[in-house]
Amino acid sequence: MKVFKNFKDYTSQKPLALSLGMFDGVHLGHKSIINELNKIGSENNLETAVLTFWPHPRFVFNPNENLKLLNTLEEKKFLMEKYSIENLFLKEFDEEFRNLTGEEFVRQILIEKLNVKYLIIGYDHSFGKNKSGNFELLQKLSKELDFEVEQMEAINIHENNISSTKVRNALLAGNIKEANEMLGYSYSVSGTVVHGKKIGRTIGYPTANIDTESIKLLPKKGAYIVEVFVKGKQYKGMLSVGTNPTVNGEKLTVEVYILDFEGDIYDEKITVKFRDFLHDEIKFEGLEKLIERLDEDKKLTENFLF
Numbered sequence: 001m002k003v004f005k006n007f008k009d010y011t012s013q014k015p016l017a018l019s020l021g022m023f024d025g026v027h028l029g030h031k032s033i034i035n036e037l038n039k040i041g042s043e044n045n046l047e048t049a050v051l052t053f054w055p056h057p058r059f060v061f062n063p064n065e066n067l068k069l070l071n072t073l074e075e076k077k078f079l080m081e082k083y084s085i086e087n088l089f090l091k092e093f094d095e096e097f098r099n100l101t102g103e104e105f106v107r108q109i110l111i112e113k114l115n116v117k118y119l120i121i122g123y124d125h126s127f128g129k130n131k132s133g134n135f136e137l138l139q140k141l142s143k144e145l146d147f148e149v150e151q152m153e154a155i156n157i158h159e160n161n162i163s164s165t166k167v168r169n170a171l172l173a174g175n176i177k178e179a180n181e182m183l184g185y186s187y188s189v190s191g192t193v194v195h196g197k198k199i200g201r202t203i204g205y206p207t208a209n210i211d212t213e214s215i216k217l218l219p220k221k222g223a224y225i226v227e228v229f230v231k232g233k234q235y236k237g238m239l240s241v242g243t244n245p246t247v248n249g250e251k252l253t254v255e256v257y258i259l260d261f262e263g264d265i266y267d268e269k270i271t272v273k274f275r276d277f278l279h280d281e282i283k284f285e286g287l288e289k290l291i292e293r294l295d296e297d298k299k300l301t302e303n304f305l306f
Contacts, residue, residue, distance in 0.1 A: 001080060001081040001085055001087070001088055003077065004087065004089050005090050005091075005092070007091070007113045010113070012115040013047070015046050016048070016049045016114055017037050017048050017119075017120070018110070018116045018120070019033050019034070019049075019050055019119070020051040020052070021121070021125055022053060024056070024069050024070045025070035025164045026076060026079040026083070028184040029152075029154065029162040031083060031184055032152060033122060034083045034085060035083075036120055037049075037050075040118050044117070046118060047087060048085050048087065049085065049089065050087075051089040051091060052090060053092070054090040055215075060098065068215060068217035069215050070164060070171075072213050072215065075188070100129060102137050103132070104128070105127060111147065117146075117147050117148065118150070119142075121152070122154075123161075166182060167183060171187060171218075171219040172219065173220060174280070176219065176224065176274045179274075180274070186227065186274060187273070187274045188271055189271070190212070190272075192210070192267060192268070192269060193267065193268050194267075195266065197249075200255070200257065203291050205291075206257065207240070207255035207257045209254070210254040210256065210270055210272070212254055218252075219274060221241050221252075222281050223239065224239045224277055225301050226256060226274055227273040227275060230268060230271075231268065235258045236259040236260075237256045237301070238298060240253075240254070240255045242281040245281065246284045246290050256270075257298075259298070275306065279293075
């Protein structure tokens with residue numbers, strides 16, 4: 001997959017089958033669009049492409065909003081490549097770009113610069129200044145500018161449309177299985193293992209503290225069953241998102257106890273995939289009660305079918 005941060009760096013070898021949008025999470029709704037892109041590209045000898053924005057435009061419009069994303073940039077690139085996209089455009093949502101009308105965007109960017117011959121958009125997608133670009137505009141311009149346009153229907157699970165917002169809400173409610181079902185894969189968090197307070201090792205449950213990217217959405221505070229990937233190997237794990245209230249902690253941390261693992265992994269890159277929710281964050285009366293609950297969680301994790 002080729003990645004372009006500037007349209008000027010792109011020279012068209014073949015015309016494109018392209019879709020545009022944020023694609024945060026690259027969930028099953030997005031995947032249906034990508035599958036259609038790949039099908040159209042193959043049938044019509046077009047290269048596939050996705051045009052998305054980085055950073056998220058809401059960081060530009062609402063700089064004080066505490067928006068968290070489902071994907072880091074690296075995760076989004078990984079998923080796009082995994083799903084066989086050939087070209088990924090990561091456009092900065094700058095002042096010049098945000099002032100383009102929908103029609104200017106189609107003429108100047110999609111047609112003149114990118115040579116788009118087939119455009120696919122999601123069921124609720126709008127673009128351009130004041131959201132002046134929509135499916136109706138694209139249908140009108142397609143005849144004049146010689147491209148085809150298709151609007152995808154929403155993908156439903158349990159009679160609900162899938163959206164990035166709904167995935168976020170499920171994670172923030174601790175509904176891991178629901179979120180994973182909408183994503184089509186297990187939600188993950190990656191980061192570097194850093195030093196913590198090292199209280200876990202004194203009670204038989206040493207944990208790895210994960211330093212995650214600040215823009216990455218963390219599920220609600222609580223305990224989770226996770227898959228842990230470290231040094232190329234996979235393990236079962238119990239993960240905590242929270243402030244460790246039993247020992248009067250204040251800072252939000254992400255800590256994982258890795259089953260059947262020993263070794264020093266400070267400064268190592270680690271990835272955890274969320275598989276199930278165990279319980280909300282609890283302030284125990286003392287370390288003995290905490291250990292009892294950790295023992296219960298460990299049994300549940302050991303018996304969980306991955």
